[in-house]
Amino acid sequence: MTTLYQDLKDKLARLHVLEQMIVVNTLVFLFTGFLSLVLSNGRFYVLNFLSLSNDIWEVFLNPWTIITYGFLHYSLNHLFFNMLVLYFLARTFANLFRPRMALKIYVLGIISGAVFFSLATSLSPGILNINGPLVGASAGVRACIIFLCVYMPDKLVGFFTLRFKLKYLGIAMVVLDLPGLLSANSGGTVAHIGGYVLGFYFAYQLQKGREIGLFLDNILDYLSNKKRPLKTAYRKKTKKDRPKPKRDQNAFTHQKQIDLILDKIGKSGYESLTQEEKDFLFRAGKK
Structure with missing residues (x-):
């Protein structure tokens, strides 16, 4: 069972x-x-x-x-x-x-x-x-x-x-x-x-x-049990403990790469993509 x-x-x-x-x-x-x-x-x-x-x-x-x-x-x-x-x-x-x-x-x-x-x-x-x-x-x-x-x-x-x-x-x-x-x-x-x-x-x-x-x-993070670390009374939170800006920046850059590929698909079709671009879309869909 x-x-x-x-x-x-x-x-x-x-x-x-x-x-x-x-x-x-x-x-x-x-x-x-x-x-x-x-x-x-x-x-x-x-x-x-x-x-x-x-x-x-x-x-x-x-x-x-x-x-x-x-x-x-x-x-x-x-x-x-x-x-x-x-x-x-x-x-x-x-x-x-x-x-x-x-x-x-x-x-x-x-x-x-x-x-x-x-x-x-x-x-x-x-x-x-x-x-x-x-x-x-x-x-x-x-x-x-x-x-x-x-x-x-x-x-x-x-x-x-x-x-x-x-x-x-x-x-x-x-x-x-x-x-x-x-x-x-x-x-x-x-x-x-x-x-x-x-x-x-x-x-x-x-x-x-x-x-x-x-x-x-x-x-969604809470529901998926990915809570952020709680602050403690004996330790001051530093910028290194705040990865969100970097995460947001990386996510935005990642999305912009997808946008460029989508524009290319819209203009010339999926077959116009290089193998590297196709692989990138495939990996993005798996994340």
Whole structure:
């Protein structure tokens, strides 16, 4: 049993962070499904506790729901299509960006979707058709897609025999989503827009050399048991004990190298890269 547990743990650790999110979303869906079988209202209670209410005052009373709603799905189809897109996004992010950046865009997209949803329910009551709580990872998924479309807009992608630039994919997604504001799922569409805005802003700021998700690093370090050394009463902290500026500088330089390679891909295609550049992208995707 110990060996099996360790094998599963090792395999999970080797997955890209977005693939790990697929596992988490799937396990949550299976758990809520199991509850519906053993308890008459078990799934209802879980969804009610973790979903994002359409009453903004309930959101203030249950602040965890601005994140937890993004790991719930009402149906198998809802889960399947979100996770399918997330899988392909994981393949793209793995080759171009650090895993942690993908996670930050995904989580911030979910939070942004929650903010837009809550503001819409409070500022436009009766205008939009929002009659229930919000669930689903769509805001996070869309944030990741739009980030790629804005950050490398001229990168060519293929769909069967068609080839087009990423920026056109982003424009098409937004335009096709807007009519949803008049549908029975207008709340979901509002959350999608929140994801679009976050993805756009994240990419826009990153192009200027600023990463808006840096504040999440301390939280992620804590969750991954990589806490910083605590100060002691008998020892004064020196500059050598503060590696963060160097780490941030190295991370920024590393990202700029990736940016230059991405620009080259966008202009001339992946095959124009030298073997050294391809190896660099491969190593960057493994970090």
